[in-house]
Amino acid sequence: MRTPRSLDVEITSRCNLRCRYCYYFNNPALVYRDLPTDEWLAFFDELGSLGVMSVTLAGGEPFIREDLPDLIDGIVRNRMRFSLLSNGGLIGDDIAAFLSRTGRCDYVQVSVDGSQAEVHDSCRGQGSFDGALRGIGTLRRHRISVAVRVTIHRNNVRDLENIAHFLLDELGLPDFGTNSAGYMGTCRGNADDVLLTIAERQEGMATLLRLAAKYPGRISSNAGPLTDGRMWGRMEEARAQGRPALPNGGRLTACGCPSHKISVRADGVIVPCNMLGHLALGRINRDSLGDIWRNSPILARLRSRSAIPLAGFDFCAGCSYIPYCTGNCPGLAYTLTGLVDHPSPDACLRRFLEGGGALA
Amino acid sequence: MNLSDKPIANPVVVLREEFDDWAVLFNPDTAAAAGTNPVGVAVWKLLDGRHCISEIVSKIQNGFEDAPGASGEEIVAFIDKLAENGFVGLELERK
Numbered sequence: 001m002r003t004p005r006s007l008d009v010e011i012t013s014r015c016n017l018r019c020r021y022c023y024y025f026n027n028p029a030l031v032y033r034d035l036p037t038d039e040w041l042a043f044f045d046e047l048g049s050l051g052v053m054s055v056t057l058a059g060g061e062p063f064i065r066e067d068l069p070d071l072i073d074g075i076v077r078n079r080m081r082f083s084l085l086s087n088g089g090l091i092g093d094d095i096a097a098f099l100s101r102t103g104r105c106d107y108v109q110v111s112v113d114g115s116q117a118e119v120h121d122s123c124r125g126q127g128s129f130d131g132a133l134r135g136i137g138t139l140r141r142h143r144i145s146v147a148v149r150v151t152i153h154r155n156n157v158r159d160l161e162n163i164a165h166f167l168l169d170e171l172g173l174p175d176f177g178t179n180s181a182g183y184m185g186t187c188r189g190n191a192d193d194v195l196l197t198i199a200e201r202q203e204g205m206a207t208l209l210r211l212a213a214k215y216p217g218r219i220s221s222n223a224g225p226l227t228d229g230r231m232w233g234r235m236e237e238a239r240a241q242g243r244p245a246l247p248n249g250g251r252l253t254a255c256g257c258p259s260h261k262i263s264v265r266a267d268g269v270i271v272p273c274n275m276l277g278h279l280a281l282g283r284i285n286r287d288s289l290g291d292i293w294r295n296s297p298i299l300a301r302l303r304s305r306s307a308i309p310l311a312g313f314d315f316c317a318g319c320s321y322i323p324y325c326t327g328n329c330p331g332l333a334y335t336l337t338g339l340v341d342h343p344s345p346d347a348c349l350r351r352f353l354e355g356g357g358a359l360a
Numbered sequence: 361m362n363l364s365d366k367p368i369a370n371p372v373v374v375l376r377e378e379f380d381d382w383a384v385l386f387n388p389d390t391a392a393a394a395g396t397n398p399v400g401v402a403v404w405k406l407l408d409g410r411h412c413i414s415e416i417v418s419k420i421q422n423g424f425e426d427a428p429g430a431s432g433e434e435i436v437a438f439i440d441k442l443a444e445n446g447f448v449g450l451e452l453e454r455k
Contacts (some may be wrong), residue, residue, distance in 0.1 A: 002379055051376035052387050053393070079374050079388050104388055 003050040003290055004262045008274055011040065011071065012060040013266035017252045020190045021153055021181035022125040024060065029268040029278035037067045039268060041074040043284040048078025050290055056083045056147050058274065060266060061089035064164075069098050076102050083147075085109045088135025089128060096142040101173065107145040110136050113153070113178075115162035115289070122155040123181075123194065126191065136171070143230065148176040151196045152204055152224050160207045168215055175217070180224035183346065184275070184335050196225070198357045205229035206360045223329070230358070235324040236359055245323030252341065253306040258299055272302055275331025278323040293339060305330065308341055319350050361413060367439055367448045368409035375404055381420055392445055399429040400438055411452045413439060 010024070013032035018025065025032075047055065055075050060219045061066060075082045081104045088110035099105045112132050114120030117129050120129035139146045148155070148167055156163065167176045180201075181187050181194050196204060204225035212226060221227045238246065247255075265272045268284045270292055271277050281299065282292045293299070310316045310325055319325070327333070328347030334340045345351060353359075361367060363418070366414060376384040381398040398403065406416045417432045423432040429438070444446040 004378060005376070051386075052375050053376070053388070076388075079372055081388050092400060105392070134373065 001260060002053070002294065003291055004052060004260060006054045006056065006261045007047065007052060008058060008115070008261065008263040010038075010264065010266040010274060011057045011062050011068075012057055012065050014064045015087075016060040016089055016126050017061065017084065019087075019129055019186070021151065021187040021194045022251075023182060023184035023187060026186045026189065027184070027277060030265060031269070033267045034065075034328060035266070035268050037070050039285055039354050040071050042290075043264070044071075044074040044078050044080075046289055047080060052080055054081040054083070054199065055309070056085065058085040061087055062089060063095060067076060068095060072301045073326075076104050077079060077169055077188075080104070083107045083109065085315075086135065087111050087124065087128060087132060089131025091135035091138050093138060093142075094321070097142060099139075100142040100144055100188075105144055107147040108135075108139050109147040109149050109177075110139070111151060112136075112163070112167065114156050114189065115159055115166040119156050119159045123153055144175065148173055150176060151177045151181055152178060152196065153181040154196060154200060155194075157196060157200045157204045157207075157225075160204065160211065162220050162297045163217065164215060166212045168218055176219060177220045178224050178226050180204070182223070182329075182332055184331070188335070198352060198355045201225055201228065202357050205232075209233075228352075230234055230348070232352070232359055235321050235349055238324045239320050243324075248306075248326050249324045250310055250322050250360075251306055252308045252327040252330070253341065254328045255330065256270075256306075258302040262293065262299075272299060273331060275329065276302075278334075279340070281345055296321060302330070310343055315345070315348075321349050325349070361436070361440060361450070363414040363417075364412050365450055366409050366412045366452050367407050367443065369404060369447060369448050372386060375400065375401070376432050386443075387437050387445070387447060390446060393443065394442075394447070396438075398428055399427055399435075402440060403435060404407075404442075407439070407448050430452040439444075443451075 012034050063086055083106040088106055110132050116131035136146050152165055167173050185189055187194055203229055207275045208226040209229045258272050263271050264284055265271055266275055268322050269279045279298050281296050310322045310327060316322055327343035329344050330340045332346045333344040336345050372389055374386045383396050383401045384393055385396060386393045402420055403416060406419060412438060417435050420430055422437055
């Protein structure tokens with residue numbers, strides 16, 4: 001691929017909330033500084049010339065930027081589509097109507113972490129539940145696709161049944177996604193109160209697998225207990241039946257993002273991924289994104305990570321799941337071990353089982 | 361379309377050329393995307409409203425000879441498919 005197909009852009013370092021599990025704030029590798037409108041518009045022109053297809057605007061809270069319509073105009077003018085990741089609280093009718101008129105908005109993701117304010121607000125702050133629901137309602141009134149994301153943590157893992165009922169039955173959303181709080185940013189300081197214990201993780205897995213069967217095709221995940229439950233179930237089945245290694249198993253094959261996308265921090269520094277904000281590749285409007293994409297030694301190393309065998313790590317020594325394991329997220333591997341080229345301990349099935357966990 | 365038609369690429373459609381000379385055509389208004397081989401890329405670059413379809417066929421066949429997708433029928437079918445999906449159209453006649 002000559003150029004990235006899509007970009008994740010932290011369009012602002014500001015946010016109206018201070019969530020207790022936020023991966024973004026309190027990351028010593030980041031610089032919390034916003035760029036002026038013109039800098040982003042010049043960068044979007046470069047993206048247009050590279051044939052980039054879509055941009056995801058995150059933050060911080062992207063709707064906090066007063067110049068958001070100008071920025072989105074710049075994306076649309078350069079023949080790209082866009083999506084936004086939001087807490088929903090700052091979405092009013094005017095901006096929603098604007099997004100709708102562009103015809104280029106793939107979706108707005110809004111975080112909802114509980115079936116009621118008490119649960120949702122426990123990690124996201126008072127009033128945030130009402131703000132999220134208000135935002136979702138506004139977006140739907142303007143016929144903008146809403147992607148709700150539930151981040152699972154210690155305070156909502158026992159509310160999952162209610163959350164699914166609330167989102168799918170009461171609000172009538174077509175689907176929602178799940179992940180879980182990870183040991184990054186602000187969460188590192190609140191880990192004991194926020195992160196799931198092994199028992200809670202096991203409970204979350206069982207609940208979500210049951211709910212996914214109850215609501216077929218309507219609950220998704222790319223991380224967190226539902227992903228763990230599905231992936232670990234397949235790994236255990238393959239191990240028990242002595243199956244050959246999975247095609248992507250036995251090496252650090254997760255994740256494939258550096259092969260098709262790249263990220264930019266709020267201060268304009270280009271990084272491989274928002275989860276790897278310490279790996280500076282260059283700066284927008286100073287360095288050529290196309291050149292970075294094709295020639296960065298850091299990206300080349302990340303892309304060749306999939307050749308690194310798990311069997312070479314002391315961490316994996318003697319593990320019978322190696323042929324079925326991908327090593328999982330390099331971002332979490334880095335925050336937990338200080339090494340990008342290392343399997344993520346958070347996703348380790350053997351560690352989960354040795355810690356007292358069990359698969360359903 | 362007829363062989364005398366002069367199709368013109370939808371200016372909003374993006375041509376993403378890849379390393380192996382294959383490419384993706386992407387319409388950001390509809391999110392539709394279509395992969396195409398090097399012959400398709402060459403056809404796309406001739407959809408400028410100045411070349412009629414028979415001229416496009418002739419130019420492609422001179423450049424690619426026996427390459428897959430380079431027969432007259434295949435080129436016409438490719439342009440028709442692009443038109444069906446809103447990637448290409450005909451300029452309105454100027455008065």
